[in-house]
Amino acid sequence: MPACPICKTEMKSHLIDGYQTDICPAHGMWLDKGELVGITEVERQKHGRFEWADLFRKEVRPPRHERRALSCPICGKPTVRELYHDVEIDWCRKHGVWLDKGELDAILNNLRLDPSFLRGIRVRIADTQY
Numbered sequence: 604m605p606a607c608p609i610c611k612t613e614m615k616s617h618l619i620d621g622y623q624t625d626i627c628p629a630h631g632m633w634l635d636k637g638e639l640v641g642i643t644e645v646e647r648q649k650h651g652r653f654e655w656a657d658l659f660r661k662e663v664r665p666p667r668h669e670r671r672a673l674s675c676p677i678c679g680k681p682t683v684r685e686l687y688h689d690v691e692i693d694w695c696r697k698h699g700v701w702l703d704k705g706e707l708d709a710i711l712n713n714l715r716l717d718p719s720f721l722r723g724i725r726v727r728i729a730d731t732q733y
């Protein structure tokens with residue numbers, strides 16, 4: 604089991620939409636490469652239509668951590684910070700992404716503000732790198 608990049612304790616395996624993710628209950632979750640786009644696609648298929656709640660939906664911007672340096676729980680190399688739908692993610696190009704607590708919900712929320720995401724016509728080639 605990989606260790607949480609923040610507190611270094613062993614993460615627990617946690618199933619989300621059929622994907623085996625690793626979570627630290629205190630800090631967040633690790634998604635192996637491809638799992639982020641996989642999970643957002645399953646969520647789009649589950650709730651792919653406009654819902655009334657979407658009328659009142661606002662963009663969520665979790666706090667950023669400009670000075671924080673994390674390392675990939677798989678290879679130990681420093682992760683890079685990137686903005687993904689207004690959420691700062693910590694990314695290892697080879698292995699996947701670290702999301703702080705609440706960031707997956709923020710990403711799913713922000714994706715729904717993009718009408719092309721709900722219509723499923725969004726070209727998500729760039730997203731598959733995560």
Ligand SMILES: [Zn+2]
Nearest residue numbers: 607610627630
């Ligand atoms: Zn932790």
Ligand SMILES: [Zn+2]
Nearest residue numbers: 675678695698
């Ligand atoms: Zn790595």
